[in-house]
Amino acid sequence: MNYVKIITNRYKNLLVDKAFMTLYYQFIEMLETVGSMLLNLFYSLRCLVMGELDRAKFLEQASRFGVDSLPISLLMVSITGMIIAIQVSLEMVKQGAGDYVGMLVALSII
Template identity: 40%
Template sequence: MLIPMLEKLGRTVLVQLETTGRVILLFTETIYHLRRFNLKLTLRQAAHLGVDSLPIVLLTILFTGMVMTVQTAHEFIKYGAQSSVGGVVAVAMGRELAPVLTGVVAAGRVGAAITAEIGSMKVTEQIDALRVMATNPIAYLVVPRLVACVFMLPILVVFADVIGTFGGYLVATLYAGIGSFTYLHSIKVFTAINDVTGGLIKAMVFGAIIAIIGCYKGLTTDEGAEGVGRATTGSVVASIILIFVTNYFLSLLLYR
């Protein structure tokens, strides 16, 4: 019984290693084809993948900032640290909550959209048609999506930082009774520029992860609508896992 289990484990490890290698090769090829960057296609993807995601990102982060302040404000007041509430919310937003939650929301919306679109093209043989017309699928499909995600996710995070901190401000002033000046002054005292720039660097990495995983899953979709559904689900799950894993190592590098 032990030998079959080890064989199954070995096959799983080999499959995962092969998948990792293929993803790295796709990323390398995409970087190579950046020289064939198409501005029009990229702007179209930026509008579709970035601008259209703004409402759901803002709504998610707004209530995250409000909930965080509800959970912490009274505890801070109890120990006489109400002058730290705004700074704590702003630092948490800039370093972790805004980039990570924006990445997760984007993985669910943007990653799924990328995989479904490219996967549908794969099963209907449109990607083969691109090759017949001497159009490189990586340059035409992957490069615009990678560039759009890498540049649009930090912009979404900037908006998320502002709206999350504003949500905390509303709860702190209207619910917890903390003065407006106290809240805003603590942001100025506790927040450093690195807290914001570190989050933006994270967002760029998360954007690259979402785009590459989404494109890879789309390009390797099995035949049929069922294959597109499996690829879309796998893309979202893999992107979210990689975002959390990568976030840990980026935090070690950026904030130690």
């Protein structure tokens, strides 16, 4: 008997099973996430249509996720722009397009 082939086949099947189960669990998790997002959307629309919207809480949440998050958002955009400029500038200078680095960074930030 060729034990190497038997062990190799069992090992391959085990890897395929693990990969399939991993993909299966990730797919199920994605479906649960999409389902909960849809439920939240329908609940929000129902509250909006029925007039059950608490204006104070709405304004607090809008402020928290809008204006109050602006400093960290601007910081992240600035750092990303610096990284893009560092990565691209040397090659653009070699190619003779060093004057366009600023424009490229501005476009990438937008």
